[in-house]
Amino acid sequence: MAVYTQVSAEALADFLSGFNVGALVSAKGIAEGVENSNYLVDTDRDRFILTLYEKRVAAGDLPFFLDLLDHVAAKGLPVPPAVPDLQDRVIHELQGRPACLIRFLTGVSVSHPSAAQAEAAASALGRLHGAVGDFTGERPNTMGVEAWRPLFERCGRALDQIAPGLHDDLAEAIDHVVARWPGDALDRSVIHADLFPDNVLMLGEAVTGLIDFYFACTDIRAYDLAIMHTAWSFRGDGRGYDAGVGDALLRGYETHFPLSAAERAHFTTLASGACIRFALSRAWDWLNTPADALVTRKDPLAYMRRLHHYDPVLATRTA
Incomplete structure (x- = not known):
């Protein structure tokens, strides 16, 4: 917001x-x-x-x-x-x-979710995916894999104003992840596509609201969980991966949708793609937010750090 x-x-x-x-x-x-x-x-x-x-x-x-x-x-x-x-x-x-x-829905967004809160939130995501099984509406993912390179090119060399070398690091990451993207090999569904902690309202360990559906679209179902994994399992600066939270997310989601072998095999690629998507959109907003806007800008580098967690090859190449 x-x-x-x-x-x-x-x-x-x-x-x-x-x-x-x-x-x-x-x-x-x-x-x-x-x-x-x-x-x-x-x-x-x-x-x-x-x-x-x-x-x-x-x-x-x-x-x-x-x-x-x-x-x-x-x-x-x-x-x-x-x-x-x-x-x-x-x-x-x-x-x-x-x-x-x-x-208005009651509840608060947790800034430092516990494993129990993460498990409850991921369970709610699984419930959401079950609920849309008979929803007939469709919408393409306007921030999906096909949009990354055009958005990267629109940012251009101005990316290096955010951090020296960010342009080349993102170019390398896009090439690397797009080449491994599973595409139609995994089940598709309507997904939330933006289920960060600030889009889940909670009272204690109970989910009281899922909000901000304005990126909802049709895409790979497990990609929704991967987005959530990148958003919930780290500190805000992208450091400090919390394995307890990460594992709880998978556990909570699988109470409704057990991951297939293929989804597990591609999960780190999906998470890497989520990191690219949010690094790019944050970079664009960082470079283009109006000076008089009442808005808290998000750091794109926090998602580059997450990317390096999911893909050690890129961490080595762009270190």
Whole structure:
């Protein structure tokens, strides 16, 4: 979550008047995250999240995301529904951006997950994959393997402004991992594709919410678990791999979806791909975040360090 687009109190109050949610009491921009503009909104009746979708989320994709949330909510998953207005619409426009008012879910995102919390969260991911088994919607992964090289080329030599040699290190990594990518050899599904600790709400060791589905897409199912593994098993700076957390993630997920021999064989490649994907998107955001945006930039080098954990060959070549 972040704030790129500013919304005045007057504009927000006028927006809320189209809903049966009460009167505006307060609103606060949320700096965490990097994708959309988000506000925590309190009315005299309840609490909500207002999301304005920035350029990375296409307005045409919103029906897919909202249909997906409705589908998995009907299966009992704790996901945040969009709130319809008085005309039963859930997709709106505010400040020139597509926008949704979303029901607030209780819980907190853990910054240093324990093994028990990781196991519970991965179990929820397994439940999610089970719930989408009969979901008919599809969406290509706009940040998938085919997108890495074009995004790398758009960043260009400016990557070396982040760290000397980052351009060549990423070029080497992309060549190495893409050549080993399993493609259609593994089962595919709708996946969350961004299940970081800050996208899981918890109370103690219980999962109370899965949020931010705006990268959800159709891709390799085990890739979703690999993304989670890279996000949960390290400190924020990409150092300090926690084997207890990493093992707990696999254990929790496999209570619903035991990994096949092929998925196990390709898992480090999938995790390496996740590292490339997030190193690239973080690098792009690092180089292109507006100076006046209320946003906490994420360090792309933290994902290069993770990459070296999963692929010692690259660690040797780029050390």
